[in-house]
Amino acid sequence: MPVPILKQGDKLIASLQSDLDDKDLMQLKDEIAEKVGRFKSRGVILDVSILDVLDSFATRTLRTIAETARLRGAETVIVGIQPDVAVAMVQLGLTLDGVLTALDFEEGMELLLATIEGSHHGGG
């Protein structure tokens, strides 16, 4: 089941609608990479609040999505990880080190803006 990816200015917003299997996740990764390149996006918000499980594969894939997007010039923020899911991930030893995370869409947008502007000003 494909994930809808919306373009909002120089940002992409992808909101998962249901539990995804491995193939769907890989497809999402490819689509985001493709769109970031095509639209020269500067930011991606990936909303995973629908997910009730984030296992090792899903976590790795999220990290890969963020890394790939960064290589193409876009910062990614993962939003909506639920408390129970966060606890399970941590107990499983899964981390999203190096990936920006925020509580929800609004927080994610603010963080993206701060991050993008920051890099714009500071040349970092």
Added chain:
Amino acid sequence: MVAEETYVPIDRDGDIVSARQKARELATHVGFSGSDLTLIATAISEVARNIVVYADHGEIVLSAVQRAGQRGILVIARDEGPGIPDIERAMRDGFSTGRSLGLGLPGARRLMDEFEIVSEVGKGTTITMRKWTR
């Protein structure tokens, strides 16, 4: 006392999602709390994934169990894959270094209350896990 067994064949990655959804259903029926449901589903996702990745094909058996008046869930994940040569190493906890080990087994053990693994090279692997309602 064992009631209801659910067999989930594990052949493709789509089955991983089925396995954790069925586990969630059974665990809800047993009476687990919301956060426990997530822990159980996550542990099953990991062991199911191992079957797909390393053994091509296997099965997960889910059942509701009782012991001393407490209700719980029993998960058996079996395959006839290559087996794990060094179980001790696979189970070693790399936890505090934050590094996630390939098999996710120590993690699955942390998520469940009871965890046993039997594996023989060339024969296959059977993982038995239980979690109890509080």
Added chain:
Amino acid sequence: MSNGPLLSDLERLQLNTHDIERRKAFVDFRPDDLSRIAAIKDLVVHNADRYGVTFFDHLAGIEEAAGLTRNRNLLEQAKRLKHEHLIAMVQGDYGREYMEQRVRLGVLYSRAGLDVRVFLGAFHVLMRAVGVDVMKRFAATPADGFESFISLKKIGFLDIGLIVDVLIAERERTINVQQDAIRELSTPVLQLRERLLILPIIGVIDSMRAKQLTDGMLGSIRDKRARIVVMDITGVAAVDSKVANHLIQAVAAARLMGANVIVTGVSADVAQSLVALGVDLRSIRTMNDLQGGLEEAERMLGYKVVYADGASPAFGRA
């Protein structure tokens, strides 16, 4: 108080066929008891109203039973159920339905806060009233009367066993609920200002408490939309590797939800033991005292743009 589904009460009491047979075995109930009970069936049915009155009049005189006797609604229900019980007691069918009926009454008593001892006393008074009538009826053949009464008492003990089990189970459930509430109260999460929470932790941290603390903190992060949590562990009794792991896990989980955690109250000793335990102190921000932690938090929240010198953003970098 129990509002949970009756089915789970029954399951908890394990009322399958096997257990029902065990309960009958406990009171030595035998097939020939059935005919002896049948012999006094009409007597009990005929006087059921009076026995019920005896039971509830006795309770009315006991202060500790006020929870039931002064609650008109519960009392009416109890009287009705009791009447049905008395009739059922002599019908000879003591299967699952019979047991369910007893459990229902037990749940009602529990809701009324009826004490086990008070219930037992009232039950005895009721059985004595029955016994008096039975002996009067069997004045010519007292041995038969006695036999019949004894058989009935076996069923009586069966009933008591069930009702007491229910009362105990409900009491345990209440205790658990209360314990949970106490634990929650003892670990408040305080909102200092927008986006900033303080979590002062006091006392011993075992795994159950750690889980509760973590769940509470994560829930507050979500509800209050916090970006920073200052977790103060000055009052934590002992920080060993288990406690350290709990802390690290809590911090990691918060980060996944976009919140940074500053752990304050980390004395030099604790810092040393954490390092000795192999804890990577870079994975958690620690400060010596709460004040320092709060200042750091405000500083972090005040940042809008932060990449200039390569420092990490104000919030959210996992």
